[in-house]
Amino acid sequence: DSGVTQTPKHLITATGQRVTLRCSPRSGDLSVYWYQQSLDQGLQFLIQYYNGEERAKGNILERFSAQQFPDLHSELNLSSLELGDSALYFCASSGRGGTGPYEQYFGPGTRLTVT
Amino acid sequence: DAKTTQPTSMDCAEGRAANLPCNHSTISGNEYVYWYRQIHSQGPQYIIHGLKNNETNEMASLIITEDRKSSTLILPHATLRDTAVYYCIVRAGRIQGAQKLVFGQGTRLTINP
Numbered sequence: 412d413s414g415v416t417q418t419p420k421h422l423i424t425a426t427g428q429r430v431t432l433r434c435s436p437r438s439g440d441l442s443v444y445w446y447q448q449s450l451d452q453g454l455q456f457l458i459q460y461y462n463g464e465e466r467a468k469g470n471i472l473e474r475f476s477a478q479q480f481p482d483l484h485s486e487l488n489l490s491s492l493e494l495g496d497s498a499l500y501f502c503a504s505s506g507r508g509g510t511g512p513y514e515q516y517f518g519p520g521t522r523l524t525v526t
Numbered sequence: 527d528a529k530t531t532q533p534t535s536m537d538c539a540e541g542r543a544a545n546l547p548c549n550h551s552t553i554s555g556n557e558y559v560y561w562y563r564q565i566h567s568q569g570p571q572y573i574i575h576g577l578k579n580n581e582t583n584e585m586a587s588l589i590i591t592e593d594r595k596s597s598t599l600i601l602p603h604a605t606l607r608d609t610a611v612y613y614c615i616v617r618a619g620r621i622q623g624a625q626k627l628v629f630g631q632g633t634r635l636t637i638n639p
């Protein structure tokens with residue numbers, strides 16, 4: 412158990428819909444990362460938040476957005492869903508302070524299926 | 527971040543040591559070598575990391591060559607539960623707040639009974 416929790420575990424929705432994925436980081440971790448894993452793309456970094464602020468952006472579509480709340484949990488919002496958005500979405504957390512290096516601990520993921 | 531090269535797949539007998547190589551010839555002085563693994567569709571699991579010295583923890587050992595251009599992850603007594611995709615990632619370690627991981631294709635390690 413990494414200490415990172417993600418809900419829901421599975422999500423099935425239709426094209427054009429909007430969903431929200433939730434992540435709770437390990438206690439004390441300040442950074443939250445979102446990754447997408449699809450069959451043809453492998454694990455891809457989407458976005459990072461550090462202590463409530465966006466810190467780095469990867470290949471995140473404009474239809475996707477995220478935020479980190481004051482209690483450090485994070486949500487990834489996916490809108491106008493397309494079939495190609497079907498994937499595993501992982502959240503990771505890191506950084507309890509100190510000088511690093513900062514390994515990341517991953518949650519169990521949310522499997523999104525768009526029909 | 528430096529690019530890494532790993533074999534696509536490897537096999538190992540249960541109970542034997544599994545040695546997974548990784549080439550990172552363009553690594554720079556402040557970059558660490560990290561290893562993660564992903565068992566089936568579970569979340570990637572952190573294994574170990576190192577800068578230039580060899581490292582060992584309860585899961586594995588990491589051997590980094592003196593020129594730091596390659597490394598080997600060693601699972602000393604592989605079990606069937608070690609069957610997974612293993613990722614070698616090179617990145618700067620001591621940067622808080624900007625630390626995305628760039629995953630390559632990794633090595634699919636199969637432990638055979």
